[in-house]
């Protein structure tokens with residue numbers, strides 16, 4: 319049987335939300351962004367949650383929401399970049415889903431979110447260094463879960479979407 323959801327994983331700023339939304343509308347799936355979902359639930363932004371309650375609290379919410387997501391059907395689910403670090407999250411998210419990994423480069427990430435103020439983990443002076451280090455740590459984890467990997471560091475959005483749809487062929 320074909321899997322019901324598409325779970326989009328990848329580094330912060332790789333385009334999980336933007337591309338996930340476009341993909342959903344193209345293949346007529348619904349769309350949900352886990353970070354936005356958490357923000358609605360908590361009535362606070364992710365940055366505010368990190369600031370007021372700490373990262374561990376945010377990570378617990380992420381696990382709760384991963385479980386809720388596993389009950390959805392025909393959804394494209396955009397995750398936060400750190401979701402793969404907890405195997406429990408991935409156990410929930412892998413149920414009934416195809417895992418789509420958007421692969422990027424540190425330079426591309428920096429171009430996308432170098433000036434962003436919303437990502438608490440990147441509010442540092444040595445941004446490029448932090449991006450490189452985190453990406454090095456996380457790449458093997460993204461790769462471990464990926465069922466379809468699409469390079470998103472080059473090309474216009476519409477071509478990336480076509481590549482994604484081709485990559486998902488037979489799975490949606």
Ligand code: S3P
Nearest residue numbers: 329330331353398399400437438
């Ligand atoms: C995080 C990524 C963020 C958000 C939080 C932590 C991470 O989501 O969940 O700031 O650990 O990589 P995006 O990947 O959408 O930026």
